[in-house]
Amino acid sequence: MPLAKALELAQEYDLDLVEVAANARPPVCKLMDYGKFKYESAMKAREARKNQAHTVIKEMKLRPKIDPHDYDTKKGHVVRFLKQGDKVKITIMFRGREQSRPELGYRLLQRLAEDVQDLGFVESNPKQDGRNMIMVLGPHKKKTEAMAEAREAQAARKAERSGASSADAAEEPAEA
Numbered sequence: 264m265p266l267a268k269a270l271e272l273a274q275e276y277d278l279d280l281v282e283v284a285a286n287a288r289p290p291v292c293k294l295m296d297y298g299k300f301k302y303e304s305a306m307k308a309r310e311a312r313k314n315q316a317h318t319v320i321k322e323m324k325l326r327p328k329i330d331p332h333d334y335d336t337k338k339g340h341v342v343r344f345l346k347q348g349d350k351v352k353i354t355i356m357f358r359g360r361e362q363s364r365p366e367l368g369y370r371l372l373q374r375l376a377e378d379v380q381d382l383g384f385v386e387s388n389p390k391q392d393g394r395n396m397i398m399v400l401g402p403h404k405k406k407t408e409a410m411a412e413a414r415e416a417q418a419a420r421k422a423e424r425s426g427a428s429s430a431d432a433a434e435e436p437a438e439a
Contacts, residue, residue, distance in 0.1 A: 269294075318406065320350045320399070325375075327355060327367040334371075338378055345382040345402045348409030355396040368396040376400065 264272075273280040273294050281300075284291040321344040323337055344351045353375060355368035372389040379400065386401040402409070 314407075318350065320352050322352045322354060324354045324356060325371060327357060327361050327364065327371060329371070338375060341375065341379055341400065342382060345379060345400065346409065347413070348402050348404060348406035350386065350402065351383070351400045353398050353400065357394050357396070362394060365391055365396060372396065372398045 269280055269292060276294060278294045279297040281293050281295055281297055282290055283293045323341055323344075325334075325337055329337070341351050341353070353372060355371060357365070357368065361367070369389050376385050376398070381403075383400040383402045385398060387397075387399040389396050389398040404412075
């Protein structure tokens with residue numbers, strides 16, 4: 264239809280005439296509320312950003328001569344990070360004479376990788392970087408999957424708590 268008639272129609276319905284395909288012959292236009300369209304597209308973009316997962320690299324620092332209990336504690340932190348879907352950078356710091364024995368650090372990193380292999384994989388193999396030896400572990404599951412799993416577990420715990428408290432409340436009047 265002619266441009267003048269389309270503009271007249273848009274004014275009549277109190278809408279905007281928006282050009283959809285400028286390169287088409289003839290150009291394609293649409294009658295719409297442009298302010299509402301922009302608002303809805305902004306809300307969709309915000310929702311997409313909200314659900315987006317950020318890749319985080321957590322760092323765990325160890326020493327070659329680490330006590331077994333300290334090792335277990337640090338391993339627990341690594342396990343927690345991998346379960347949350349984060350990458351973990353493990354750094355072994357060498358001091359003094361320890362620098363002449365990098366194989367101790369390498370063995371420690373290999374042991375840690377074997378201990379957590381069901382949750383993550385070695386993304387970058389151990390390599391010496393000055394006084395430090397570095398290895399990066401990546402999780403098997405993506406951050407979004409881990410976040411969804413955590414939300415489900417939290418909802419289950421909440422339902423369990425509310426179910427237990429309502430069962431207790433139901434029992435009290437029966438006793439009285």
